[in-house]
Amino acid sequence: MAQYTRVSGSVGLITLQNPPVNALSAAVRQGIVNTVQRALSEPEVKSVVICGQKGAFCGGADIKEFGTNMSGPPLVPMIHAIESAVKPVVAAIEGVALGGGLELALGCHYRIAHSKARLGLPEVTLGLLPAAGGTQRLPRLIGVPAALDLITTGRHVTATEALQLGIVDQITDHNTVDVAVKFALSVAGQSLDSRRISSYPCPRHSDFDALFEAAMQKVHQSARGAIAPVACVQAVRAAATLPYSQGMEREKELMATLFTSGQARALQYCFFAQRAVGRWSMSSGARWDTSKPRPVHKAAVIGLGTMGRGIAVALAQAGLSVVAVETQEKQLIEAKQAVTGMLERGAKRRGVTPALDKITYSPNIQNVADVDLIIEAVFEDMALKEKVFKQLSAVCKPGTFLCTNTSGLDINRLASQTCNPELVVGMHFFAPAHVMKLLEVVYGPRSSPHAVATAMHLGKKIGKVSVAVGNCRGFVGNRMLKPYLEQALFLLEEGATPEQVDQALEEFGFAMGVFRMSDLSGLDVGWRVRKADGLVTSDATTGQQARIRQGHRYSPLGDLLCEQGRFGQKTGRGWYQYDKPGSRVAKPDPWLQNFLEEYRARHGLVVRRIDHQEVLERCLYSLINEGFRILEDGIAAGPEDIDVIYMFGYSWPRHRGGPMFYASMVGLARVLERLEYYHQAHPDVPSLHPSTLLRKLVANGSPPIHKWREVIKKLHSQL
Numbered sequence: 001m002a003q004y005t006r007v008s009g010s011v012g013l014i015t016l017q018n019p020p021v022n023a024l025s026a027a028v029r030q031g032i033v034n035t036v037q038r039a040l041s042e043p044e045v046k047s048v049v050i051c052g053q054k055g056a057f058c059g060g061a062d063i064k065e066f067g068t069n070m071s072g073p074p075l076v077p078m079i080h081a082i083e084s085a086v087k088p089v090v091a092a093i094e095g096v097a098l099g100g101g102l103e104l105a106l107g108c109h110y111r112i113a114h115s116k117a118r119l120g121l122p123e124v125t126l127g128l129l130p131a132a133g134g135t136q137r138l139p140r141l142i143g144v145p146a147a148l149d150l151i152t153t154g155r156h157v158t159a160t161e162a163l164q165l166g167i168v169d170q171i172t173d174h175n176t177v178d179v180a181v182k183f184a185l186s187v188a189g190q191s192l193d194s195r196r197i198s199s200y201p202c203p204r205h206s207d208f209d210a211l212f213e214a215a216m217q218k219v220h221q222s223a224r225g226a227i228a229p230v231a232c233v234q235a236v237r238a239a240a241t242l243p244y245s246q247g248m249e250r251e252k253e254l255m256a257t258l259f260t261s262g263q264a265r266a267l268q269y270c271f272f273a274q275r276a277v278g279r280w281s282m283s284s285g286a287r288w289d290t291s292k293p294r295p296v297h298k299a300a301v302i303g304l305g306t307m308g309r310g311i312a313v314a315l316a317q318a319g320l321s322v323v324a325v326e327t328q329e330k331q332l333i334e335a336k337q338a339v340t341g342m343l344e345r346g347a348k349r350r351g352v353t354p355a356l357d358k359i360t361y362s363p364n365i366q367n368v369a370d371v372d373l374i375i376e377a378v379f380e381d382m383a384l385k386e387k388v389f390k391q392l393s394a395v396c397k398p399g400t401f402l403c404t405n406t407s408g409l410d411i412n413r414l415a416s417q418t419c420n421p422e423l424v425v426g427m428h429f430f431a432p433a434h435v436m437k438l439l440e441v442v443y444g445p446r447s448s449p450h451a452v453a454t455a456m457h458l459g460k461k462i463g464k465v466s467v468a469v470g471n472c473r474g475f476v477g478n479r480m481l482k483p484y485l486e487q488a489l490f491l492l493e494e495g496a497t498p499e500q501v502d503q504a505l506e507e508f509g510f511a512m513g514v515f516r517m518s519d520l521s522g523l524d525v526g527w528r529v530r531k532a533d534g535l536v537t538s539d540a541t542t543g544q545q546a547r548i549r550q551g552h553r554y555s556p557l558g559d560l561l562c563e564q565g566r567f568g569q570k571t572g573r574g575w576y577q578y579d580k581p582g583s584r585v586a587k588p589d590p591w592l593q594n595f596l597e598e599y600r601a602r603h604g605l606v607v608r609r610i611d612h613q614e615v616l617e618r619c620l621y622s623l624i625n626e627g628f629r630i631l632e633d634g635i636a637a638g639p640e641d642i643d644v645i646y647m648f649g650y651s652w653p654r655h656r657g658g659p660m661f662y663a664s665m666v667g668l669a670r671v672l673e674r675l676e677y678y679h680q681a682h683p684d685v686p687s688l689h690p691s692t693l694l695r696k697l698v699a700n701g702s703p704p705i706h707k708w709r710e711v712i713k714k715l716h717s718q719l
């Protein structure tokens with residue numbers, strides 16, 4: 001809807017009304033068309049102001065309408081009618097002007113923004129392009145390089161940057177609508193010839209060919225197979241090289257190909273999935289809307305290794321007071337230096353003062369006595385963590401939440417070391433902890449809803465996308481990673497090379513293939529865990545028996561590399577070779593080739609040709625299969641939780657919508673059929689055995705992903 005009022009005698013004020021962000025639904029578009037017509041037809045009205053209700057101008061097209069048969073007036077002629085108006089139209093921008101919202105503002109003759117407003121064309125992040133004239137008007141207004149940057153990245157700009165770029169004409173700290181009305185009165189009757197952006201020539205550039213070639217190269221490098229950024233460059237190129245009307249035709253054509261693409265569906269699913277995870281629930285039935293977080297003003301971090309340092313930085317940057325504890329004197333000094341550097345670099349990037357005074361460093365665990373919440377980040381060793389939890393429980397004030405940054409150990413066991421197990425939750429950060437957006441908040445059987453609510457709330461405060469998950473080995477992310485890594489090793493045994501496996505996964509869209517990623521994380525990390533689990537030793541050294549553990553197929557390849565001191569990038573050798581320890585450029589290693597050949601010969605393994613399809617199916621479907629088991633076990637509340645974890649923590653390509661969404665796109669029947677096929681070929685690999693939930697979903701006619709929760713509920717009620 002849009003409301004129309006006449007203010008100051010001669011200004012028609014149009015207010016978009018569709019809370020919370022005044023998205024351009026069919027009703028809002030119809031409202032704009034009607035009210036603009038009315039304002040233009042009333043002789044008393046000399047100028048018009050468009051604003052949004054409740055402090056938000058407009059969050060763009062209504063994403064919920066995409067995929068439906070969109071009725072109501074289309075955006076392009078609506079904006080054209082505003083631009084062609086003979087009375088000045090002023091956009092009063094408060095809050096956000098994003099996507100179609102900014103395109104609407106670009107159709108107005110003047111734009112006045114509040115100093116706190118944010119503007120942008122984020123359509124690319126939804127697999128689309130700004131197809132309401134945004135790709136044609138913005139380059140004409142601010143030049144091709146700046147428009148390319150905004151349209152291909154989708155980044156939001158502040159009002160100040162928008163003013164510098166020339167997107168807005170004025171910014172104000174006062175009531176934006178009042179300022180806009182006053183301005184509208186002052187420009188009433190003036191010529192609008194120079195105010196219609198579509199009539200501007202696109203600013204020339206010394207070498208358009210080179211500029212667009214560089215832009216295309218840049219998006220190809222960063223897009224990892226996403227098609228929208230490429231279409232954005234093509235559309236801006238049309239603005240630079242064609243008359244406006246032909247440019248609009250090109251924009252429409254390109255949008256048509258994007259609009260119906262699977263990538264747009266995936267990215268729009270991601271948008272809503274990211275918001276859905278905030279509405280968390282626990283398997284006990286406790287939920288986000290009935291569980292109140294407790295305030296956290298002061299926090300402590302125990303253990304200042306890589307993770308602890310990142311966590312301390314993330315907390316301090318969000319304005320919390322932090323006690324950073326490291327009992328090893330030398331480590332404490334090094335950590336202080338490192339954290340100071342991280343805070344200074346971060347502050348420089350963001351143009352703020354570094355939050356150095358927010359952190360106090362201490363070698364003494366007793367100094368956490370007055371904090372509200374503690375995050376333990378000591379070495380990943382159960383005995384050590386148990387000891388620390390016991391100590392913490394004795395020294396902290398009543399009500400202090402005790403969190404652990406374990407990546408997979410049992411939360412319940414740690415909770416049982418404390419006097420108040422209901423205050424214990426996992427906060428699983430991802431490295432580097434001050435950069436990576438994902439936080440798994442892990443609840444054990446005794447964690448209280450308040451503890452979960454507090455950790456989720458804190459996660460949001462420090463800028464993380466937090467997902468609440470249940471307690472099991474590896475939680476959601478690392479539990480699903482296990483079969484994926486396992487398949488990659490089996491593929492090497494059967495004849496593939498690390499380069500081949502990585503290439504297939506990188507072409508799929510992962511930032512790094514499994515072997516390059518393992519080299520980066522350090523091969524010794526998993527080795528230590530496998531040793532603790534008693535998996536590394538075997539009575540046999542050759543033949544099939546040497547590759548069986550606890551009754552199932554096991555590949556000792558990773559263990560053998562570690563025994564050679566090949567821990568990955570940090571030692572200069574792993575699945576690849578590197579120029580020197582710490583170098584990042586991975587090169588195929590002839591040593592590894594020989595090693596694999598000898599290994600296969602020793603174990604009587606027959607090499608065969610493995611294609612990309614098999615690599616993808618075995619690695620991804622086994623991971624997805626585990627995802628179904630996680631849903632079955634109630635460890636994740638819904639597929640969105642898993643998908644968000646994989647997109648934000650494991651570089652799963654966003655344009656494929658997360659592993660569970662991807663499975664729904666491939667077709668559940670197809671995933672089931674391929675898992676059955678591979679399980680028949682490898683009956684000693686349980687992770688290839690299709691899960692009950694997958695079978696149930698297929699038996700139920702493979703319902704769309706938003707209906708899976710119903711099937712899961714039914715399944716749980718049958719158990």
Ligand SMILES: CC/C=C\C/C=C/C(=O)SCCNC(=O)CCNC(=O)[C@H](O)C(C)(C)COP(=O)(O)OP(=O)(O)OC[C@H]1O[C@@H](n2cnc3c(N)ncnc32)[C@H](O)[C@@H]1OP(=O)(O)O
Pocket residue numbers: 020021023059060061062063064075096098099100101122123126128129130131132272275276
């Ligand atoms: C046919 C097409 C022709 C022309 C091309 C035009 C295309 C477009 O305009 S595409 C849309 C472009 N706009 C965006 O991408 C903005 C999306 N929204 C956001 O980035 C954020 O929501 C926000 C910055 C506007 C606000 O952030 P925040 O304050 O953190 O709130 P939430 O993100 O939680 O959002 C609150 C609530 O609003 C829903 N919502 C937000 N934007 C839209 C939208 N454009 N359409 C529909 N719904 C929207 C969001 O889902 C939340 O709802 P729930 O709480 O129910 O999840």
